[in-house]
Amino acid sequence: MSSTPSESTTSGHDTGKPVGLSVNGHDLLFPPLPYDIHARADKATADKQLLDFVHVATYRKDVTRRQVTSAAFGEKHGDFRELGAAIKQHTLDHLDHYIEKFVDNATAAGVRVHFAQDAAQANAICLDIARRAGAKLCVKSKSMVTEETQLLPQLEAIGVETVETDLGEFILQLDHDAPSHIVTPMIHKNRQSVARAFERELGAPYTEDPQELTQIARAHLREKYRKADLGISGGNFLVAETGSVVICTNEGNGRFCTSAPRVHVAFVGIEKLVPTFEHLGVMLKLLARTSTGQPLTVYTHVMTGPRRAHEHGGPDEMHVILLDNGRTEILKPETREMLRCIRCGACLNACPVYRKVGGHSYGAVYSGPIGALITPMFRGLANYPDLPNASSLCGACYEACPVKINIPKYLIQLRAEMVSKRITKWSDRLVYRMWARSLGRSWTYRLGGWAQKLFFRWQARVAGTLELGDPYRSRGWLNDLPGPAGGWTSQRDMPTPPAKSFRQWWDEQNRP
């Protein structure tokens, strides 16, 4: 029991291990760079159990999203997405104005607003607040931004025991694991692993009953809320006109974290602003339906300043740390649209690749289609060369996105940047340029097609798979091609062209 979070206080330093059970800083989300996706993706696709969880869960969520959005918005769904996109785009186009408004109004409400240029600054601000408050125990609600800044190990290093209170994140923390989905962090885990973690780390009797598991977590966490002197949250939205921070949760843990402890610190990316409450309403309707298929999340918590004199509940101090950490770089006009993201996770659920490889294969805090865009932007394209490329560009993400981020378009844009910055291998650059040249004239195009046909059909003849019959239909099959085509035949057979092309038919008809 020595490793239970409740007992792991500063004494943990002695063992040389980080205090508590933090998973931030985990190499799952911060692997050595440059990151190559193949090893993890290949392992994930071979893991039948993982495929079962992630594929089934994401597929169901995607189906629910479509049913719920069409039931709620019907024919107007497109208009609604258009509106959501316009609200976010407008705010980003005038971000300086709205940040200023937010800061003025939040400050007037008694909030201390801090600016952090990067992760290190954000963490330093938070540590300073924790030190001044003399904090010993921190309860934390779910936040992707604190994953991004790797806050937890730092808090623990100064002796602040930090407990994740979102059920999924809590389990991940106990199990030394890392989130693999923006909204459903433990989508890759099953009930058995939760039962084992509770048994091992909390000394609870082994049970796989979800109700009992929830009760175990609840009993453990309630005690923490009561004792905590620091509460940390993220923020789903910031409302400029009132200086409010909005968090959406389904477990109510966010409310405890932000109102029970004496000090509340919210970590929020600068892109989370919306101008007014009227706009917030639109965004909340979209967020809940596209992320979890609910009409509204169970708890939508709007916080405007710390506890006022006449109020009984709420923190004495409320801080908002506005984080840049690469966002102003994305704010340039060519990529600004990416910042509309409200982290609903719909693109992950809709993505065929995410369904097959899971979140950890992306080697970053943000996974899935939106992660494939913003991770290279945040952490360098040369560090994540696979992320923009490991996509079939099927467009399911774009269709699912409530704020209409044209993800396939931007994936291609990043690929183009890789070519122009020569991150793309020189051999690839040579092949594509020669290929393009051969397609640039009809005679070289015909010659290329003819040579390909001859080679493929000759190989098929050698392999004994060449079918005879209709010259426009009968073909052969190859199962072991050399070079890059070997990637194809490692998985499936390659059809050869039939004996004659369409052009030959056209010519034989004596058509003009």
Next chain:
Amino acid sequence: MKVSLFVTCLTDTFYPRTGIAVVKVLERLGCAVDFPQAQTCCGQPMFNNGFTDEARELARRMVEVFEDSEYVVTPSGSCCAMIHDYYPQLFKDDPAMAERARKLVEKTYEFYQFLLTVVKVDLRSLGAKWSGKVTYHYSCHLRGLGMTDEAVRLIQQIEGVEYVPLPKAEQCCGFGGTFAMKYPQISGTLVRDKVACIRDTRAAAVVSNDAGCTMNISGSCRRENHAVTFLSLAEIIAESLGLMEATAV
């Protein structure tokens, strides 16, 4: 109605019978079909891999080749989407070219988009007949064209066809052009999922409308020992109208 066929490079070489079927169906519907011989490739492989300059030159060629056409029809959702989604943007620094590209966009149709929106065909009134159990593979690029169940509506107009919906129809087959070769394991896992869904339908034929998807899925069916016939929508329509010999399934 004058229609120019943009056959696409993959259909030309790998699926010539689809091109022939498009010509026969369009002619049966009273269109005068021509085939501009200078056409090659729309530039999609270059564009999708970030070779924008190379793609632009191929796009320029396409705009020139089809400049005089009244309608351009292609049996490929992805090539059609390439023209619609990206051609004007490729020439954003050249307003005159961008305008010519927009004209090409306006007159370019995916084959059955053309049948439904321009010709407004009703296969029932033409006496279309085809016998067998059929499922349909929805290609992802039709999303970009705003198309959903158009092909299914056409298939259901054919008498004798027993149509079975494909489970998880909206999930990509994992082709994605060079993606299939660069990320074989991911692509292979996706296409095997597709084959399992096809197997579940017990259909004798899969109707597909993109040469890339067909190469991928048929190659995987063969590897996984699932015997099923692949037909393009143009082929099944041509066969149902007696314009081509019916495929035995």
